[in-house]
Amino acid sequence: MPDPMTLSEFHFDANYRGDSIYAEDSPLHAIYRDVVPWDIGGPQPVVVALEAEGAFRGEVLDVGCGLGDNTLFLAGRGHRVTALDVSPKAIERAGERARSLGLEITFVVTDAVTLRSLEGRAYDTVIDSALYHGLDPEQRRKYAAALHGVTAPGARLHIACFSDEVPREILAPNRCSEQDIRRTLTDAGWSITRFDRATYTASPDFTRDLLHRIVEAMNVADGASFVEGLPADDQGRLLLPIWQVSAERV
Structure with a gap:
């Protein structure tokens, strides 16, 4: 099994400035240049669906907010939101977008772990x-405990993370099994209320051709068949x- 990776191995600030998320000595550096794989210019459909279900209440925390698409959506729907990211550039750009829309959001640069x-x-x-x-197993344990420490009794936690169907080379360095998530959250004082398979909408720049280049460069076993089997939405964006x-805080 490959050694776990950490968030520090990704260059998020450089990525938000238009460079690659990978270091220059990585075979993926050039492939990912000018591509922010999760930036779809709007909220993730899974977040929109959760909001429509009434899954957000009270003070909301958006962890790893990036450019703030989900944050802006939730604030626009009337929620009080604090958004955090480790990337100062991401927070800077998200703050600019919030001000342009007249939205009051608290933005914080901090370590999510x-x-x-x-x-x-x-x-x-x-x-x-x-x-x-993006977290390794030890970081996940610390993260789940930290979330428990900054939430109220009965608080709700919603997570959308790549499943273990996604090759680790495709921005899933520490893939998540159902067993891992259940154990980590339960041990940290969270009671799981929902566990479903779903899809995450990728950036329109994160194309099938680009994914083929990634799996070829990294020699991913069965990578080509994985890429070809990915569905797309009505805008042609891949669904991972x-x-x-x-989960609920206990």
């Missing part, structure tokens, strides 16, 4: 859209397999 900047807070709802799968998980 420890959440030290949020100590003493008690959020009612947390959304994690594609952060969890995820776990959609909801």
